[in-house]
Amino acid sequence: MTPPVRTLAVWVPDWPLVAARVDPGTIAAVLRAGRVWACTGAARVAGVVVGLRRRDAQSRCPELQLIPDDPARDARAFEPVIAAVETVVPGVEVMRPGLCVVPSRGGARYFGGDDQLTVQVRQMVRSRTEVACRTGVAGGPFAAVLAARADQVVPPDGTREFLAPMPVELLGQPELAELLRRLGLTTLGDVARLPAPDVLARFGPDGAQAHRLARGRDGHSPTARVPPLELAVSCELDPPADRVELAVFAAKNLAEQVYDRLVDANLACTRIRIEAQTEHGEQFGRVWRHDGPLTAVAIAERVRWQLDGWLAGTAPAVQPTAGVTLLRIVPEEVVTAAGRQLGLWGDGGSAAARVTRALARVQGLLGPDAVMTAQVVGGRGPAERVRLVPWGEPRTDFGPATWGPGGFRPGGFASGGPGARSSAPDDTRSGDSGSDGSGSDREGPDGAPRVRDERNSKPWPGALPGPAPATVLPDPRPAVLSDASGAPVGVTGRCAVTAPPVRLVVAGGVDLEVVAWAGPWPVDERWWDSATHRRKARFQVAPRSGPAWLLALEHGRWWAEAVYD
């Protein structure tokens, strides 16, 4: 069995009275369930002890002042103390208001010993909260708490000796303690001397646990990390939902569950992630952000919109191929519920809040992917330089554009890991986006704009200079660029035009005389990947007056890509 974790316990004596701001000089006590739960030092001098019945306590000390019991107040008031301890050592575990434990090894190493650590903790607690606390260090929380009562640091191998003279009542099992006492085992040292198998055989698991504690082998170790609140909910759909209506019904319940959990935790959610899994194992995820806290209805609404977008979606690329079998709602950003503050003069809050509401309405009409915000990224053609991000998604990563600006690096740098990134900070950022599109990669740190600039500033050989075209055709239009003899203009293998162009005809009724032109800007992209490999040459052509055109020659055919109008 592993030795118990060195543990620091911080104990504030008579916490309920400290929390109630009762002066230690007054004779006062807090009762719980008719018995004295805690009392001041003055009350103790007057004969009041913890556990005494109310009538007995009042008969011993008629001037005893009774303070109302309020566990919520105790817990609330203890929070600053925990925070103060946490500034010295992380990983505090609260055992009850007034008492907390924390693994001490790291802190002791940092400050140069357990003694220095306890001094630090006490100073910090005193300076931040004006509360005098006692500290103790021993192996395991049980011994540490007892050490804190004695306000001492037990040496690493002295836990058993420290516990030996303690009475068996401290084990926290009154029935067992009574039995042990009748058997003549009055101290923890007596219990510890018994052979473990015999204790287990005679007293059962409770006895074995008591035996372990008495030997200073506290199996319970304080968790080094406060586990985050589990707020996510999921539900399985059986049979799989292949229509929106079926999934929406489940989603509504799910949204209410999430909301209830949030309310229980006194939290409000400003960002949720909706995840769905299909029969074929496809995973879909989308983050929804909201300016104010999301209500149950708002969450349900967003889940419905999202399912609408997936199941009845207009984009076949993101459409599930099978019914949805699993739905999950994960609150990603929670804030303390404080109600929502609306604008004072009835303008419905800030501009951003109004915009968010209006866009939520549009998303309700058309689906969540209908509203986009644009982001300028690196690229050669005008269409490649824009990344459209659905409204509400974080505008931080670069989506599928994983290849580097030089065009010579294959995608998939994401496998480089954090170490690789830090070792080559100059060029691995662009591969940071995570080509797998997995959920957690999408929320980058706030440094994203800097990253974006860095990526933009990279040279993109073959990129077009000058102002960008104001109109970028989503689908390039077929065009014909012809020379003086009426033959189509071509580009030789050495990137020279076969003849100067004089006439441009674009599908859709454009027929103009070319008076100025420039090019080609040759582009040979993704040559390592036969599926996405593109080779084209771009030209800018301008008529005498009117908008100029951006053309591309690909596989011997001319296309109009954009208009400089």
Place this chain on the structure above:
Amino acid sequence: MAAASVLSPVPRIGTMVPGVERHRGPAGEQLLPVIPGLASLFPEGGLRRGSTVTVADSTSLLLALLSGASRSGAWCAVVGMASFGAVAASESGIALDRLALVAQPGAAWQSVTAALLDAFEMVAVCPSTRVSSTDARRLAARARERGSLLVPLGPWEGADLRLSVTRQHWNGLGDGHGYLRGHQAEIHAEGRGSFARPRQVQLWLAGEDLAGRPAGSTTAAPRSAAVVVREVVA
């Protein structure tokens, strides 16, 4: 006296609170700022909130119109323009994080526009279906009520102001060399009320450091663009 000294910092609040600067015209109505090159088109010094301004024939002109308001913190939306050049928008000074694009509203473009007019200072809309005069009036009324600017692309019945590009020219391009550098355009404006008198202005719509300036107003203009600035009052 004491009250005055307390109140004096109040105008600075506008700089602290993110939001649109409230420009006021002589008549007291609120104005949305425009870029300097377009200023001479607007006798009041800006676009009147709640009005309807159509833009024809040029996306660059729309960008120029949006950028003035966007630079001052306004939220803009563009409905029904799948071909909207976001890079050009960013170059013209439009803040892309305050720009919403609804590329394909389909038949619902009117409801979408109406919803956006509630919140956005400027909503540009390219109708995908024919606009009846009732619809046009309804949306214009919505814009007026909300104090937003409706910018339809193409014909629109009852618009307060109609902007169009009468002439445009790109320079920087030679016979097989150079690249498109500067975009000069002549803008024609006419409408109702104070805009009943048609106006014209020439300006740079795009180009190095020139975008948004009146043509010829800067010595840094490319040589080939020796066009004299003129404001024609027809």
